[in-house]
Amino acid sequence: MLSRRALLQGATALAGTSMFLPRRVQAEPVPFSFEALMARAEALAGQAYVPPYQPMPDVVQQIDYAQHGKLKFRPEKALFAGQPGADLPAGYPLEFFHLGQYFTKRVQMYTVVDGQATEVPYSTDFFEMPEDSPARQLPPDAGFAGFRLQEWNTEADWPRQDWVAFLGASYFRAIGAAGQYGLSARGIVLDAAVPDRTEEFPDFTEFYIEEMSDPNAPVTVCALLDGPSISGAYRFRMTRGLDRSRGVQMEIEAKLWLRKDVERLGLTPLTSMFWFGEYGRQRLTDWRPEVHDSDGLAMWTGAGERIWRPLNNPVSTQISAFVDENPRGFGLLQRDRNFDHFLDGVMYDRRPCLWVEPIVPFGRGTVQLLEIPTDDEIHDNIGAFWVPEEPARAGSSYTLNYRLYWQNTEPFVAENIAQTVASRIGRGGTPGLQRPENVYHFGVEFDRPAVMQRIPYGVFPEVVVTTTTGTISRVFSEPVPNGNVWRANFDIEMQPDESADLRMYMALDGVPLTETWIYQFTPRLAMDL
Structure with missing residues (x-):
């Protein structure tokens, strides 16, 4: 297109x-x-x-x-x-x-x-x-290209x-x-x-x-x-x-x-x-x-x-x-x-x-x-x-x-499901240690106060993630310190020319808390890490 x-x-x-x-x-x-x-x-x-x-x-x-x-x-x-x-x-x-x-x-x-x-x-x-x-110079039958409607004329x-x-x-x-x-x-x-x-x-x-x-x-x-x-x-x-x-x-x-x-x-x-x-x-x-x-x-x-x-x-x-x-x-x-x-x-x-x-x-x-x-x-x-x-x-x-x-938003919002508000990609591995090659980190943030506030104190939701290619590791969830947003984290190891279809959501007691986040990832197409 x-x-x-x-x-x-x-x-x-x-x-x-x-x-x-x-x-x-x-x-x-x-x-x-x-x-x-x-x-x-x-x-x-x-x-x-x-x-x-x-x-x-x-x-x-x-x-x-x-x-x-x-x-x-x-x-x-x-x-x-x-x-x-x-x-x-x-x-x-x-x-x-x-x-x-x-x-x-x-x-x-x-x-x-x-x-x-x-x-x-x-x-x-x-x-x-x-x-x-x-x-x-145009002839009388030139015509118009399109039209528009103005706001109610006050x-x-x-x-x-x-x-x-x-x-x-x-x-x-x-x-x-x-x-x-x-x-x-x-x-x-x-x-x-x-x-x-x-x-x-x-x-x-x-x-x-x-x-x-x-x-x-x-x-x-x-x-x-x-x-x-x-x-x-x-x-x-x-x-x-x-x-x-x-x-x-x-x-x-x-x-x-x-x-x-x-x-x-x-x-x-x-x-x-x-x-x-x-x-x-x-x-x-x-x-x-x-x-x-x-x-x-x-x-x-x-x-x-x-x-x-x-x-x-x-x-x-x-x-x-x-x-x-x-x-x-x-x-x-x-x-x-x-x-x-x-x-x-x-x-x-x-x-x-x-x-x-x-x-x-x-x-x-x-x-x-x-x-x-x-x-x-x-x-x-x-x-x-x-x-x-x-x-x-x-x-x-x-x-x-x-x-x-x-x-400003989609018209049919599911109040019982948290929405994705940010998708972040960076180098994988443990911070402070030597970062391994061909390992990439994803941090995906979800927000909807009515949903995320249901998570009991001290409980960390499950991050359910799958991939068509590569190996998933370091999977965990964490609250972002503003009271509502939770971040799902995971690493994926894959070769630069491989392409992975990623699929992920967060769940509590087996029940989805968030919409399903999907992404097509090819390392060589991503940012310089």
């Missing part, structure tokens, strides 16, 4: 190769329904793929990062918005993104009122635009903050309870990290945004997806609400049809960034203690087990697959909320967690974690998605119904 930023660079390269005929702008309202959009998507799957219109590629290439930043949407032009200070605000202000070097394809925008869809025609009047901007918060944005291929993202963007979601993942195949990035080519008037009611947006191997229709019901502590919730319905065979079909995909954390980093990489949008993959299996997998920044792309049947949910989480662990003004400590909850059961398949090497924080190098057990063949169709929770 390429990063979102790499995707955009790829789109830039493609933009100069062809120019497709524009569609006629629909000026009059037309009837609209999600059922009709699904019928269109199904019909498209039986036709040859036609790429989206890309107006004047040579000109769009001139709208680089700096030029794009000068194209400011005029707040007074926002749709569905009353004026700040009005007695009865009309809705979440709707703004559009301009085309640019990294967003070259036109996405058609429609507003839906009383079941009638009206296209929003592109106009330079929507934007503050310098006189010498290359954007002024003088206190609008138009300073948007809470959801759709921009680039099938990417979208929302802020969490801390009001900060971070990781993204996607409509679909096709053939990510498949040898001898190039990952495909289908596009949301049309959006239908329904009229809104209640800040606590869901905002409904429908989207048409199209790509060389797939077509589909999506309906998003997105809830922000005036209680900002809840973050953003989305209920998503989708129907997908495959034009071609796909080796890896990733449903409900999430994408994030992990450069380094409190473990696994090389010396002198960066001045900050940690840099990541997410620090682990959490899973709640169909059997009820809670699992935590810390993320890696590997030296080569790797896929980890976790077999399950009807999982209750999974997500990429940012559990570390301590600013002192990041020391960065971009507020990594405020990045949202993103959790997937199936409404319609997924069946049999695997949660797959994709980790791609990165040497900087500008790349989204982490992906997580559901892959059905059955092969994805041309003519197959898929029906999805699931929720996304953009919050």
Whole structure:
């Protein structure tokens, strides 16, 4: 899976190769329904793929990062918005993104009122635009690149903050309870990290945004997806609400049809960034203690087990697959909320967690974690998605119904199970003595006061740890002196080129106290010890 930023660079390269005929702008309202959009998507799957219109590629290439930043949407032009200070605000202000070097394809925008869809025609009047901007050369049918919704328009918060944005291929993202963007979601993942195949990035080519008037009611947006191997229709019901502590919730319905065979079909995909954390980093990489949008993959299996997998920044792309049947949910989480662990003004400590909850059961398949090497924080190098057990063949169709929770924590916390709060790796052996070669120490910390305070004074929980490779030794537990956190410790002896799948939890009288911590460890890929 390429990063979102790499995707955009790829789109830039493609933009100069062809120019497709524009569609006629629909000026009059037309009837609209999600059922009709699904019928269109199904019909498209039986036709040859036609790429989206890309107006004047040579000109769009001139709208680089700096030029794009000068194209400011005029707040007074926002749709569905009353004026700040009005007695009865009309809705979440709707703004559009301009085309640019990294967003070259036109996405058609429609507003839906009383079941009638009206296209929003592109106009330079929507934007503050310098006189010498290359954007002024674009034709009247250039179109938009995406859209965003601003906070409910009161003088206190609008138009300073948007809470959801759709921009680039099938990417979208929302802020969490801390009001900060971070990781993204996607409509679909096709053939990510498949040898001898190039990952495909289908596009949301049309959006239908329904009229809104209640800040606590869901905002409904429908989207048409199209790509060389797939077509589909999506309906998003997105809830922000005036209680900002809840973050953003989305209920998503989708129907997908495959034009071609796909080796890896990733449903409900999430994408994030992990450069380094409190473990696994090389010396002198960066001045900050940690840099990541997410620090682990959490899973709640169909059997009820809670699992935590810390993320890696590997030296080569790797896929980890976790077999399950009807999982209750999974997500990429940012559990570390301590600013002192990041020391960065971009507020990594405020990045949202993103959790997937199936409404319609997924069946049999695997949660797959994709980790791609990165040497900087500008790349989204982490992906997580559901892959059905059955092969994805041309003519197959898929029906999805699931929720996304953009919050500070996962939404369904098990109060009787302690969570992983840190994973530490260092040299093994006994401190104060000569350290043996090829022995590595793990210290994994768990916290949840209601759970850990049940441990009687003087009792030390059992550390249950297994490995697929190597020899485990020096296994013990200890309290961290703050009253709540306990640390599970163990050493593992293994050769530098070996790879071990580690699995561990803490138990009291044979009953698990903690979630199951799992980790894929290859010594030569770890930090310099």
